[in-house]
Amino acid sequence: xxxxxxxxxxxxxxxxxxxxxxxRSLRMRKLRALMLIAPLLLFVLITFxxxxxxxxxxxxxxxxxxDTLPETVVALEQxxxxxxxxxxxxxxxxxxxxxxxxVEQKLHTRLGSRLNYEETGMASLFRxxxxxxxxxxxxxYTDQFTDLNAAWEDPETWYEIFGDERNVAELPLVxxxxxxxxxxxxxxxxxxxxxxxxxxxxxxxxxxxxQDRYITSENPLLLQAMRAQSETPFETSRLxxxxxxxxxxxxxxxxxxxxxxxxxRYTSGYFLNAIDMEKSPEGAVAKPENLQIxxxxxxxxLFMSLVITGSCILLGYPVAWILANLPSRxxxxxxxxxxxxxxxxxxxxxxxxKVMLQDQGVINNVLVWIGLVAExxxxxxxxxxxxxxxxxxxxLLPFMILPLYSVMKTISxxxxxxxxxxxxxxxxxxxxVYFPQSVPGIGAGSILVFILAIGYYITPEIxxxxxxxxxxxxxxxxxxxxxxxxxxxxxxxxxxxxxxxLYWCYDKIVGIDNVKLGG
Amino acid sequence: xADTGRSDAFVEFERVQKSYDGENxxxxxxxxxxxxxxxxxxxxxxxxxxxxxxxxLAGFExxxxxxxxxxxxxxxxxxxxKRGIGMVFxxxxxxxxxxxxxxxxxxxxxxxxxxxxxxxxxxxxxxxVQMGAFGGRxxxxxxxxxxxxxxxxxxxxxxxxxxxxxEPLGALDKQxxxxxxxxxxxxxxxxxITVVYVTHDQTEALTMSDRVAVFNDGVIQQLAPPDTLxxxxxxxxxxxxxxxxxxxxxxxxxxMGDACVVRLDDGSELDATPINVxxxxxxxxxxxxxxxxxxxxxxxxxxxxxxxxxxxxFIYMGDIFRTRLKVAGNDEFIIKTRNAPDQVRLEPxxxxxxxxxxRDCRALDAS
Numbered sequence: 001x002x003x004x005x006x007x008x009x010x011x012x013x014x015x016x017x018x019x020x021x022x023x024r025s026l027r028m029r030k031l032r033a034l035m036l037i038a039p040l041l042l043f044v045l046i047t048f049x050x051x052x053x054x055x056x057x058x059x060x061x062x063x064x065x066x067d068t069l070p071e072t073v074v075a076l077e078q079x080x081x082x083x084x085x086x087x088x089x090x091x092x093x094x095x096x097x098x099x100x101x102x103v104e105q106k107l108h109t110r111l112g113s114r115l116n117y118e119e120t121g122m123a124s125l126f127r128x129x130x131x132x133x134x135x136x137x138x139x140x141y142t143d144q145f146t147d148l149n150a151a152w153e154d155p156e157t158w159y160e161i162f163g164d165e166r167n168v169a170e171l172p173l174v175x176x177x178x179x180x181x182x183x184x185x186x187x188x189x190x191x192x193x194x195x196x197x198x199x200x201x202x203x204x205x206x207x208x209x210x211q212d213r214y215i216t217s218e219n220p221l222l223l224q225a226m227r228a229q230s231e232t233p234f235e236t237s238r239l240x241x242x243x244x245x246x247x248x249x250x251x252x253x254x255x256x257x258x259x260x261x262x263x264x265r266y267t268s269g270y271f272l273n274a275i276d277m278e279k280s281p282e283g284a285v286a287k288p289e290n291l292q293i294x295x296x297x298x299x300x301x302l303f304m305s306l307v308i309t310g311s312c313i314l315l316g317y318p319v320a321w322i323l324a325n326l327p328s329r330x331x332x333x334x335x336x337x338x339x340x341x342x343x344x345x346x347x348x349x350x351x352x353x354k355v356m357l358q359d360q361g362v363i364n365n366v367l368v369w370i371g372l373v374a375e376x377x378x379x380x381x382x383x384x385x386x387x388x389x390x391x392x393x394x395x396l397l398p399f400m401i402l403p404l405y406s407v408m409k410t411i412s413x414x415x416x417x418x419x420x421x422x423x424x425x426x427x428x429x430x431x432x433v434y435f436p437q438s439v440p441g442i443g444a445g446s447i448l449v450f451i452l453a454i455g456y457y458i459t460p461e462i463x464x465x466x467x468x469x470x471x472x473x474x475x476x477x478x479x480x481x482x483x484x485x486x487x488x489x490x491x492x493x494x495x496x497x498x499x500x501x502l503y504w505c506y507d508k509i510v511g512i513d514n515v516k517l518g519g
Numbered sequence: 520x521a522d523t524g525r526s527d528a529f530v531e532f533e534r535v536q537k538s539y540d541g542e543n544x545x546x547x548x549x550x551x552x553x554x555x556x557x558x559x560x561x562x563x564x565x566x567x568x569x570x571x572x573x574x575x576l577a578g579f580e581x582x583x584x585x586x587x588x589x590x591x592x593x594x595x596x597x598x599x600x601k602r603g604i605g606m607v608f609x610x611x612x613x614x615x616x617x618x619x620x621x622x623x624x625x626x627x628x629x630x631x632x633x634x635x636x637x638x639x640x641x642x643x644x645x646x647x648v649q650m651g652a653f654g655g656r657x658x659x660x661x662x663x664x665x666x667x668x669x670x671x672x673x674x675x676x677x678x679x680x681x682x683x684x685x686e687p688l689g690a691l692d693k694q695x696x697x698x699x700x701x702x703x704x705x706x707x708x709x710x711x712i713t714v715v716y717v718t719h720d721q722t723e724a725l726t727m728s729d730r731v732a733v734f735n736d737g738v739i740q741q742l743a744p745p746d747t748l749x750x751x752x753x754x755x756x757x758x759x760x761x762x763x764x765x766x767x768x769x770x771x772x773x774x775m776g777d778a779c780v781v782r783l784d785d786g787s788e789l790d791a792t793p794i795n796v797x798x799x800x801x802x803x804x805x806x807x808x809x810x811x812x813x814x815x816x817x818x819x820x821x822x823x824x825x826x827x828x829x830x831x832x833f834i835y836m837g838d839i840f841r842t843r844l845k846v847a848g849n850d851e852f853i854i855k856t857r858n859a860p861d862q863v864r865l866e867p868x869x870x871x872x873x874x875x876x877x878r879d880c881r882a883l884d885a886s
Contacts (some may be wrong), residue, residue, distance in 0.1 A: 417579050418612035420599040422626035423677065429600075432625070436616040 029457075056496075059489035062267040065259065068111045069098040073263040081257045082281045091256065092239040093207055096133065097173070100200035101180050103130045116271065116485050118278070119258040125249045132246035137237050141202035144234045149221055152205075158182075161219055170217050174204035204233060257281065259380045270490035294474070294491065298498070301471040304389060305453035312449045313402040313442060320404035320441070325413070338401050346395065350462045353391040357381040357463065360424060383465025391463045396452055400445035407441030412450065441517040447506065451499055471495060528588075528715055529555040530576065530681060535585030537571050545571050547737040549585070553715070555680070558707055560716045562724040563734030564760070572734075573683050573717050578602050589681065600629075605674030605682040605712075607690055611666045613658035619669050620654035626677040644676040647706060666694045671703065675710065681709070684716045688723065696720075700727050713882065719763050733757050751806075754795060755883040758806040765809060765852050768885065769803050771785035775861070777876045780824070781805055783847045789824045796883040802885040809841075809855040811879035814871050815863075825874040828852065830865045840864065846873065 010018035051471060066073045075094035089120040104109040145152040158178055161167050165314040168175030178201060185195070209215065209225045210233065217223060223468055229358030243250040261279045269279055276292040277284045286292070319338070323331050341349060356362045359378050411434060419429035457472040464473070471491060478488035506512070530553040537546040546568040553559050561569035574580040575587060578599030586593050594602055612621050623641040632640075645651045648668035652875070658666055667687060675680050687703070688696045704727045707714050718724055724731045725745040733740045733748065735758075741748060741757045752758035772788065773780040777794040781803060789805065796803045813819055814828075831850055832843040839855050842865050846852040854873070856862055865871065 412610065412612065414608045414610060414612040415614060417577075417599070418606065418608055419614075419625070420579075421577055421602075421604060421606040421683075422629065422673065423600050423603070424625070424629045425600055428629055433614050437614075 002230045055489050056493050058485050059270045059493050060266045063265050064114050065262050066265050068102050068107050072098050086256050096239050097131050097177050125247050129246045136242050138199040138203040140235050142199050142208045145202050171208040175207050177204045227496050270327050270486040274490040290327045305450050308392045308453045309450045311448050317402035320401050323405045324408035350459045385462040385468045388460045388468035391459050396449045399448045403444035404441040411437045527554045528552040531588040533586045535582045538583045556711050558714045558729045560724040560728040560731045562731050568737040569717050569734040569735040582733040605679035607670045607674045607684040607687045609686045611670035619656050623673050623676050648672045651815050663691050681713045738797045755804050763809050765807050767805050771796050771799050785847045786828050791880040792878050793883040794881045796882050803882040805882050807880045809853045812854040812873050814873045819874045823874045825872040828871050830867050830869050
């Protein structure tokens with residue numbers, strides 16, 4: 001060793017640095033080890049890590065707005081939401097085009113339910129408007145353009161004009177609208193063919209060829225349309241009244257503000273929602289008091305998980321101690337009893353607690369029969385926090401007992417004897433000598449129980465009522481009932497970060513080396 | 520063998536019995552008395568009851584029957600922590616979550632001693648085992664020998680007058696073990712403490728003890744100082760168990776007071792001292808130490824009986840020669856000779872005659 005410090009790095013026999021040659025000789029072995037774990041690694045990556053990451057991504061993803069309403073998103077960039085006025089006709093023109101295509105794609109209802117998470121009423125607004133949009137009197141444009149030149153009626157004309165990138169660059173709005181519309185049919189393997197051109201295409205054409213526009217296209221049809229409109233402006237179809245007619249919420253500032261707020265492709269909205277905040281023109285602000293639920297739920301989840309962990313320690317420690325100090329024959333028998341609950345379904349165990357704990361249940365009946373509780377004053381043991389704590393303590397108890405037992409098993413009885421021979425009473429010997437050595441078991445058990453508890457779902461769902469549910473029940477609700485997966489993902493991500501944070505704290509305070517699952 | 524009733528008895532076992540299952544006695548009718556300051560070793564094979572005796576004395580096992588007294592008072596019903604007996608465990612039982620100093624301070628703390636007094640005593644105890652610089656270490660950071668010293672210091676730090684040691688050197692290598700034997704003995708002598716030491720290593724027992732109690736089958740076979748034990752075993756178990764021993768079986772043919780003649784099964788005769796035999800015709804097992812066998816006829820008395828022996832194997836062991844012989848059908852007969860300049864090296868295959876002084880050959884029970 002002194003060689004290495006005095007004369008540079010150690011060299012192997014062939015002159016290469018010892019470190020390099022060691023790494024080379026170990027590489028093969030490492031590779032082989034890697035191949036052994038590869039199946040599991042791949043399995044975990046594909047079926048566990050990847051879905052989790054994908055789910056977490058959903059908590060910030062928001063492409064649906066900019067994908068469904070691309071023109072509106074662009075148009076609203078010019079609108080200042082803080083003035084309190086709704087945007088002008090230009091925004092309605094844009095959303096008309098977007099909605100017309102979205103209706104063809106049947107995407108408008110999906111967008112409506114997405115925006116409904118942020119602003120109630122959006123779902124019905126989009127549904128209703130989707131039904132009405134085909135009946136807007138934008139056919140005036142169709143008529144006027146075809147009157148001007150019958151060639152506009154022929155889809156081939158459109159293919160020709162907007163197949164040319166220069167024209168698309170010149171008339172982006174109509175170009176894009178045409179391409180999106182045509183793409184709908186091309187995706188299904190057919191061309192637009194002789195299909196009737198939709199009114200909104202002519203509306204778009206009008207918006208970009210009306211009098212205030214100057215076009216340098218060489219296309220005679222376009223030039224004709226532009227010139228005609230600069231001489232005698234077309235008869236127009238005002239959209240604001242028609243939208244108002246479809247649903248007067250379109251005149252509501254909040255609707256437009258919601259669309260603008262959620263137009264970026266990625267949003268912090270779900271996360272803000274998950275911590276009881278919302279987006280506003282002034283940035284993130286707290287929701288009104290009566291709508292705040294998640295922070296409270298997070299605290300409750302944390303608090304109840306701690307209580308459950310605590311009661312598991314209190315109940316599990318003596319059991320583990322007895323197990324560890326019995327001769328192994330009887331200890332094995334008792335250990336099977338500890339594991340017995342695993343043989344029955346979690347659902348059955350939880351339902352059993354329902355039978356035990358309910359108002360007319362076994363426990364209350366016994367208490368009334370003994371006379372500890374009055375008949376009309378039965379204890380509320382279920383559908384509240386008490387129920388959740390009792391049932392979950394029971395269900396998670398084995399996860400506390402097993403690591404405790406395996407750690408206690410390694411504590412030699414000679415420590416207690418030594419302490420007693422040195423003059424310690426039974427209690428001192430236990431508290432000063434035995435207990436500190438069993439702390440790693442408590443740590444391991446607590447981490448197991450706490451982490452299991454914090455994400456528990458079935459038991460709180462069944463016995464928790466409304467006051468005893470956990471954040472995971474809310475996540476499940478958003479996954480399966482409200483279908484707000486983004487919020488569910490945000491809540492899940494926060495939960496994950498919370499657990500990792502607590503784990504980090506635990507490591508800092510107790511030290512993760514101090515956790516033992518056995519010998 | 521029992522020497523009860525000594526007036527200066529410090530530790531006394533009186534008719535002590537112990538059974539775990541209600542069917543077998545692990546300790547059968549144990550009587551033992553120790554004066555203050557004695558170093559007594561309980562020696563025996565595993566399962567002989569020696570550790571059980573120690574545990575009863577420490578208070579971790581209760582005697583099924585009988586009385587255990589410490590300094591005149593019966594301690595049968597005193598819990599271990601009030602007995603004030605220091606103990607060194609087989610695996611040291613140093614508390615792994617405490618530093619060395621905290622380990623040593625523990626017995627003083629539970630005795631509610633003041634901080635400065637504690638520190639002084641801990642330091643003195645550490646100095647005594649030459650571990651003064653290790654107070655801040657954890658037991659896991661110490662070598663086996665160092666842990667052993669700390670365990671010893673911890674058993675001594677609260678000034679117990681009686682210290683029990685349960686095979687304390689079992690986990691050490693040979694050299695360290697020999698060193699620690701002297702160390703423990705020196706400290707025990709310096710402090711004048713009474714020590715009950717349990718071991719299955721007879722060398723340890725012989726080198727350290729004032730007296731050795733040889734246990735077998737729950738009974739003390741012999742309680743005697745080491746030299747008596749080695750040179751004058753009272754029965755064939757002790758003879759076999761202590762040191763190396765040659766045995767030959769036969770029948771007593773002549774009794775002449777403090778000597779007798781034994782005829783072996785092949786007809787040859789030898790001289791012996793009768794110990795456990797009383798009359799002619801009794802079967803006996805004679806015991807002779809390897810180093811007391813003589814094959815140089817000039818050193819034997821002319822009328823002594825000799826036996827024919829065939830040299831089977833010669834082993835050079837440095838300081839001694841070890842020769843295996845076949846004597847009267849027993850081909851495990853060992854003789855040891857000192858590696859002196861004039862010493863003869865016996866050739867394997869050669870025939871010799873061996874003999875010994877009658878007092879070195881003990882006729883014991885045949886069992």
